[in-house]
Structure formats: structure tokens, C-alpha cells
Amino acid sequence: MTAPPVRARRPSVVLFDVFETCLQLDALRPRFVEIGRPGTDLDLFFARLLHHGMALTLAGGAPPFRAVAADMLRRTSGRT
8 A cells, every 4th residue: 555645845934044144243353352341242242132032033022133133232242
């Protein structure tokens, strides 16, 4: 007995991860150092940006990327 053919399913949504591919942040590392922060704070900023952006989106609110990035930059650097 042969199994019935499997019908291919098309995804309704396709997501692309563009962070660190299209968005290069390394140019910010010297800026952290210029304001007296360690260059490794760039990594903390990026981790916070991903975490908060995803959490806010999954919770149902999708604030503009720029607003989330600015808030995480302020929290990480201590500067406005």
C-alpha cells in the first residue's frame, strides 16, 4: 500500500534576520569609548536592543525600531 502524496505547504510568512547583516554596529564602538564607556558596551546595547525589541513585539506592542534603539542606547551609555 502506498502512502498518499504529501502536499507541499507554503509558508504564510517568511522572516529574515537582518541584524548584523544589514545593520552594522561596529562604528558605534569608538563612540562608546569617546564618552568614557568600555567598547564592550556595544555588545550590551545590542543584546538589550534584541531582547527588548522582541519582547515588546511578542507582547503585542510594536514600537518603532528607532524608539527602542534610542532607549537602549540611553540605558547602556547613560547619555541622551
